[in-house]
Amino acid sequence: NNNAVSILLVSPLYISGKDAEEILPDALLNLISGLGDGKGIIEKEIDCVLSDGRSIPLEVSAAELKDEKEDFLGHIILFKDLSEVRSLRREVARSQRLASLGNLAAGVAHEIRNPLSSIKGFAVYFRERQEKEDDKQIAGIMIQEVDRLNRVVSQLVELARPVSVSKKPVSLSTVVENSLKLIERDASEKKIEIKKIFAQKELEILLDTDRISQVLLNLYLNAIDSMENGGTLTVELLEEEGGAIIKVSDTGAGIDEKDLLHVFDPYFTTKRTGTGLGLAIVHNIIEAHDGKITVASRAGEGAVFTVFLSGTGRE
Ligand SMILES: Nc1ncnc2c1ncn2[C@@H]1O[C@H](COP(=O)(O)OP(=O)(O)OP(=O)(O)O)[C@@H](O)[C@H]1O
Ligand SMILES: [Mg+2]
Structure with a gap:
């Protein structure tokens, strides 16, 4: 059905008339193959790798379907996407x-x-x-x-202490431009190119300029630290329903999977002289703005920090 199609990222056109083996991810197929020996229903939480390489957590119930004469008709699988949970x-x-x-x-x-x-x-x-x-x-x-x-x-x-913010409607691109000026020299000395990809439209957002500049600066400095041999620091501004998104990405060392959950923790640092407080403060400030910050990264492949800020200037 439609939900299954959207969770599993397969196209409805592609699946019609195909065998289950061709469309279902391996994780689900393995589950079915365990069903044959009369075990009844299997209920499990599994991690399922999709066609685009992402892995999502699923809660799955699977069973064999039989008719009155106990003849095998097929399999039924129910699953629920647990990513959000x-x-x-x-x-x-x-x-x-x-x-x-x-x-x-x-x-x-x-x-x-x-x-x-x-x-x-x-x-x-x-x-x-x-x-x-x-x-x-x-x-x-x-x-x-x-x-x-x-x-x-x-x-x-x-x-x-809870962060206090005083929000005013300001132009997001101006805030970003000003904050970038502070690191321009540092970046060029380290052979780091700065790339700006701004939304066409002027984005006016309710925010505390000083605090958000502090956030951006922390993200830039971390990015610069991660690119010891030069690279590219990209700042992207996107319009988003009810607000805007700021993406700060680098082409640096990236973050180990095991560290990814801890980068926002106070005192978590992998640097010799780091305090580990930078991202913890960033997280607090974004929270005080009712915003959101997430990180995506893989060791060796750079990191992307995504900040969502809600509240446009015209409300
Ligand atoms: N852009 C990035 N690329 C790679 N690792 C990062 C990046 N940003 C953060 N990290 C990792 O997260 C850790 C925590 O970052 P945070 O800014 O909180 O502290 P810090 O940079 O180590 O110390 P300080 O900010 O006080 O200098 C870093 O030590 C680093 O391991
Ligand atoms: Mg830092």
């Missing part, structure tokens, strides 16, 4: 993780800041009392390090 499950798990991290962060920050301020106070005191240049320097380092700890703690709290 799976991605919601993931999203919920992530929000729960973040919420508990947030509480923990606020608590830890509070406990750490107080002792830090006394340590800094004493370090300043010692620096003033030391006669020897060496000792003054050491006290100076102590002060610097305390300041660094304070910054880390502040960032953590910033991440844990």
